[in-house]
Amino acid sequence: MRLVAFTWLWMALSASAQISDFKDADFKKADKVARLYQHHSLYDLKALADKLTSGLKKDEEKFRAIFTWICLNIKNDYELFKLSIHERQVRTDKAELDAWHKEFSKVIFRKLLEENTTICTGYAYLLRELALEAGIDCLMIDGYSLTPTSQPNKELPNHSWNGVKLNNKWYLCDATWASGSIDAVTHRFKPRYDDRFFLMEPKVFVRSHFPLDTAWMLIAQKPDWEKFVGEK
Amino acid sequence: MKHTLHQVLPSGMGAGIKIKFYFRTGIFSVLLLTSTLAFAQEPVQNQPAAPKDYTIRGTAVLDEDNTPLVGVNIYLKGTSIGTYSDSNGRFEFPRKLKEGDVLIFSFVGLAKQEIVVSANLPQNLEIRMLEDFHNVTGSLWVDQPRNKTAAERKRKPVE
Numbered sequence A: 001m002r003l004v005a006f007t008w009l010w011m012a013l014s015a016s017a018q019i020s021d022f023k024d025a026d027f028k029k030a031d032k033v034a035r036l037y038q039h040h041s042l043y044d045l046k047a048l049a050d051k052l053t054s055g056l057k058k059d060e061e062k063f064r065a066i067f068t069w070i071c072l073n074i075k076n077d078y079e080l081f082k083l084s085i086h087e088r089q090v091r092t093d094k095a096e097l098d099a100w101h102k103e104f105s106k107v108i109f110r111k112l113l114e115e116n117t118t119i120c121t122g123y124a125y126l127l128r129e130l131a132l133e134a135g136i137d138c139l140m141i142d143g144y145s146l147t148p149t150s151q152p153n154k155e156l157p158n159h160s161w162n163g164v165k166l167n168n169k170w171y172l173c174d175a176t177w178a179s180g181s182i183d184a185v186t187h188r189f190k191p192r193y194d195d196r197f198f199l200m201e202p203k204v205f206v207r208s209h210f211p212l213d214t215a216w217m218l219i220a221q222k223p224d225w226e227k228f229v230g231e232k
Numbered sequence B: 001m002k003h004t005l006h007q008v009l010p011s012g013m014g015a016g017i018k019i020k021f022y023f024r025t026g027i028f029s030v031l032l033l034t035s036t037l038a039f040a041q042e043p044v045q046n047q048p049a050a051p052k053d054y055t056i057r058g059t060a061v062l063d064e065d066n067t068p069l070v071g072v073n074i075y076l077k078g079t080s081i082g083t084y085s086d087s088n089g090r091f092e093f094p095r096k097l098k099e100g101d102v103l104i105f106s107f108v109g110l111a112k113q114e115i116v117v118s119a120n121l122p123q124n125l126e127i128r129m130l131e132d133f134h135n136v137t138g139s140l141w142v143d144q145p146r147n148k149t150a151a152e153r154k155r156k157p158v159e
Helices: A002-013 A027-036 A045-053 A059-073 A078-090 A094-115 A120-133 A175-179 A225-229 B015-025 B030-045
Strands: A138-145 A159-166 A169-173 A180-182 A189-191 A209-211 B057-062 B073-076 B082-084 B090-092 B102-107 B110-116 B125-129 B140-142 B156-158
Touching: A027 A045, A027 A059, A045 A059, A045 A120, A045 B073, A059 A120, A059 A159, A059 A175, A078 A094, A094 A120, A120 A138, A120 A159, A120 A175, A159 A175, B082 B090, B102 B125, B110 B125
Parallel strands: B057 B125
Antiparallel strands: A138 A159, A138 A209, A159 A169, A180 A189, B057 B090, B073 B082, B073 B102, B102 B110
């Protein structure tokens, strides 16, 4: 039953980017710019944002260049991911969990800077920072992502993504999931840029992303938690 | 940010002479004296002379343990003019700045900080950078093993 539900979900997810709002935007050019700066250091985000965006006119093109650059240059760190899951499961005490989060947050940023690897928090953080440097309003959204192997735990938000304001309208995107996947056997990161998660249609996005603040679903008819996790 | 106030502007020079004068006359109340003094000083600050240039230098440190921070980016707000702190956390902004200019200090994982240039800044700035704390979450794609049907092989999000 679950499998059917997920198959349906992923069929629904295909071809659903909200790119129709940006018919005149030159995303190909933006992607090309992003490829020019492969392996650029993260030590100077302002310089990186300038390089990625100064040759592009529209905000949506600038944002696209930043999004693509992140997806092409930042790798998912499976070990870090496993560690975060494990640690969050063994720590039941709220204070203890908070203290651990604080330390782990440092590790995440160090890894991001030095090795260009991270988990979703790092992707969302980088996207926000680079967009802000380019003068584009962008924020991180925390919440839950839907998984086939375990029920999302309402106590433990497990994912971060972004909201971005383009031409006075908010859009959603998920750079983590757009960057690639982990091989089930080797646990190595396999880069594979998947731009469905770039400005995805909110009503489709909400099937796999449930924000802590439901205002960020960006839709009028909001599914409730039970509907999201498939209990009704 | 706590900065000890440290006047860089030349202190109001003419004030001393005026105090002597007022004391000699001895008819003004203390209240009147202070208000007159404040008034007398005003022209000194409002002189239409060329705006003062400031050289901004100092050290960037991590707030929680005072470690000097290497490679903190320092930009003049609204421009691409900037520099970064050296291996001892020291920096000197490469151009003279004017009152009201804003410097932005940034470093991945630390909260951005803005400093407004003014006469009240210490000659040696200490920029204390705080952690930009995030609750770390993790969700990524794990591909399904090969020996499955096409539908099952579709990528799925796994927590």
